[in-house]
Amino acid sequence: MSDVAARAGVSHQTVSRVLNGHPHVSATTRTRVLAAIAELGYRRNLSARVLATGRSNVVGVVAQNTTLYGPSSMVQAIGEAALSADLSLTVGHVAGYDATAASRRIVERLVQQGAAGLVFIAPVDAAGEAMRLVPDGVPIVTVDGLPEWQCANVSVDQYTGGLLATRHLLAAGHRTVWHVAGPEQWHGSRAREDGWRAALAEAGAIAPPMARAGWSAASGYQCGRMLARIPDCTAIFAANDHVALGIMRALAEQGRRIPDDVSIIGFDDVPEAGYFHPALTTIRQEFADIGRQALRLLLDQLATGVKSAESALVEPVLISRDTVKTPERIPA
Amino acid sequence: MSDVAARAGVSHQTVSRVLNGHPHVSATTRTRVLAAIAELGYRRNLSARVLATGRSNVVGVVAQNTTLYGPSSMVQAIGEAALSADLSLTVGHVAGYDATAASRRIVERLVQQGAAGLVFIAPVDAAGEAMRLVPDGVPIVTVDGLPEWQCANVSVDQYTGGLLATRHLLAAGHRTVWHVAGPEQWHGSRAREDGWRAALAEAGAIAPPMARAGWSAASGYQCGRMLARIPDCTAIFAANDHVALGIMRALAEQGRRIPDDVSIIGFDDVPEAGYFHPALTTIRQEFADIGRQALRLLLDQLATGVKSAESALVEPVLISRDTVKTPERIPA
DNA sequence: GGCCGGATTGTGAACGCAAACATGCTTGCC
DNA sequence: GGCAAGCATGTTTGCGTTCACAATCCGGCC
Numbered sequence A, B: 001m002s003d004v005a006a007r008a009g010v011s012h013q014t015v016s017r018v019l020n021g022h023p024h025v026s027a028t029t030r031t032r033v034l035a036a037i038a039e040l041g042y043r044r045n046l047s048a049r050v051l052a053t054g055r056s057n058v059v060g061v062v063a064q065n066t067t068l069y070g071p072s073s074m075v076q077a078i079g080e081a082a083l084s085a086d087l088s089l090t091v092g093h094v095a096g097y098d099a100t101a102a103s104r105r106i107v108e109r110l111v112q113q114g115a116a117g118l119v120f121i122a123p124v125d126a127a128g129e130a131m132r133l134v135p136d137g138v139p140i141v142t143v144d145g146l147p148e149w150q151c152a153n154v155s156v157d158q159y160t161g162g163l164l165a166t167r168h169l170l171a172a173g174h175r176t177v178w179h180v181a182g183p184e185q186w187h188g189s190r191a192r193e194d195g196w197r198a199a200l201a202e203a204g205a206i207a208p209p210m211a212r213a214g215w216s217a218a219s220g221y222q223c224g225r226m227l228a229r230i231p232d233c234t235a236i237f238a239a240n241d242h243v244a245l246g247i248m249r250a251l252a253e254q255g256r257r258i259p260d261d262v263s264i265i266g267f268d269d270v271p272e273a274g275y276f277h278p279a280l281t282t283i284r285q286e287f288a289d290i291g292r293q294a295l296r297l298l299l300d301q302l303a304t305g306v307k308s309a310e311s312a313l314v315e316p317v318l319i320s321r322d323t324v325k326t327p328e329r330i331p332a
Numbered sequence C: 001g002g003c004c005g006g007a008t009t010g011t012g013a014a015c016g017c018a019a020a021c022a023t024g025c026t027t028g029c030c
Numbered sequence D: 001g002g003c004a005a006g007c008a009t010g011t012t013t014g015c016g017t018t019c020a021c022a023a024t025c026c027g028g029c030c
Helices: A002-008 A012-019 A027-040 A046-053 A069-084 A100-112 A126-131 A158-171 A187-202 A217-227 A241-253 A287-304 B002-008 B012-019 B027-040 B046-053 B069-084 B100-112 B127-131 B158-171 B187-202 B217-227 B241-253 B287-304
Strands: A058-063 A088-093 A117-121 A140-143 A152-156 A178-181 A235-238 A263-265 A282-284 A311-314 A317-319 B058-063 B088-093 B117-121 B140-143 B152-156 B178-181 B235-238 B263-265 B282-284 B311-314 B317-319
Touching (some): A002 A012, A012 A027, A046 B046, A058 A100, A069 A088, A069 A117, A069 B088, A088 A100, A088 B069, A100 A126, A100 B088, A117 A126, A117 A287, A126 A140, A140 A287, A152 A287, A158 A235, A158 A282, A178 A217, A217 A241, A235 A241, A287 A311, B002 B012, B012 B027, B058 B069, B058 B100, B069 B088, B069 B287, B088 B100, B117 B127, B117 B287, B152 B158, B158 B235, B158 B263, B158 B317, B178 B187, B178 B217, B235 B241, B241 B263, B287 B311
Parallel strands (some): A058 A117, A117 A140, A140 A152, A152 A311, A178 A235, B058 B088, B117 B140, B140 B152, B178 B235, B235 B263
Antiparallel strands (some): B282 B317
């Protein structure tokens, strides 16, 4: 920086002012400085800046398994939102939240690097523990966190999603709906299950036993092989689209036709869901919304300096395709 | 840090030594310092450290579309490899490499933050331009980059992948193989196409006209609707698994049975590919390998301080399932 | 004509850390 | 017994930036 200053014939402070867009710099000086910067190929040292100011406009994201469609979409959404808010993003990948040592390292890193705030993609219980490693001064927003964490949070309304899915199947004429849930450590799984139960209850339907899968097609297939042998099972609400795919395969192997014999509905609306065989009816989550909301909550905290626990809900929407019998529209 | 020093009754330098694991610190002093650190909840300021040392063990990753399975798996793989090499990772998400302003911002950020090295997930031509924004001193490794960039690179051997896929279909008795390629900006698309052509040539088969899709099931479906109407088309090599899914759907709608009427093979082996209907034969890429190799190349450069152009190839493997007729094993 | 205020620039210090050098102390060896 | 060699620790300096303050210059006003 002093090189630039010397070259432009000004003091280092003036260079700093130009760099930061301070008002009281004459036009001629500014152009001289900018020219010197260009000639020398100078780029300022962000570490020194952070050190001197004590703040940064870097947002840290802690994410667990970014190969899954949900988490990766969220990270992408947050990234895009951050870009338009002129914040930059650094993503820390945690192998699994249970591996506390690893997540501690990631969080420490992010904090030590001077992240202004953190977004936790925290869809599992263990994430609560990792969150506690964050020092008090740093604002946090969780995505898919729990209310009892007392933290600003944005979630998809998974409960309503479960409700929508189950009602849709009931409206198609099924007497009850079977549910293959996701891993119980995930908050979303539990909320969808609650929605499912609530929809059954309001229709006076009896809740059949619940199966539990991971998020993979493979685990869906395992569950599906059991369900396919149960003649009463004619309507299935699957944990997500890939689980639904696995179930569909198991049903097909058992000779049960979709949707004639069995109706099935997924969750997520992955891009390829409409091309499954048959095309999967599912519940879509609006990930772009999540990104925007999460960043808005974070910026609020940064601006006010107050740690809020405000939360936002993103509404899922039903995407009706071909895996549910008699696609009568459910009343809005 | 001086607080800790005062508390432990030593100088700040001794605290620094403990923190960095320097040899000449007595055991008693060390424990006293560590106790003081714990009591005060002290965490060192990484910016100051980077400023003072001039180096950091942070590697930056520049990635484009991390919602796609390929890129997201690579980032994950690199992340895991970095964790075990005790490096930390910050991922910069570029919306698209063409948006030069955006990618310039990301790269600048990463460099200014003091990244010791950069990994470019650079599967498209436009990435070459973004790479040129990186100052000379910073080592780079590309993933799926081009040889003419003169840069250390690790790629999946897409050419061999195309070769394997096409040979497999020919070995199943098909007279020729049709190819639905990915976007032409992607290097992988072109390499797979080359492999396809080479395999056809070595078998004396005539190359039919080539269709071009994106990476999505939707675009595969569009291509599939045309291919399904061509009676001669009995074997298809698809750009990736999702494209294959779209094609399969179009074929099914047209009443063409898989694999009886048409054989099809995908690329990637996404986790759910085995649960498509029917289960998809495909070419798997070993992403974990990519992560390890990329990091090894980067560490080499960091250690030697020399910008190398060494490159590594990761071999794909054929995963045989149910979408190719007469699953005779091809000779190894 | 002198004084005030705003615009523009410069000066010194501080941010938190590690590196280089300096110091006192212990050990081992002839 | 004395000297060299190492160990354990302290002191000083500088990394590149911003901040608080000071300084200069200019025009306008009483």
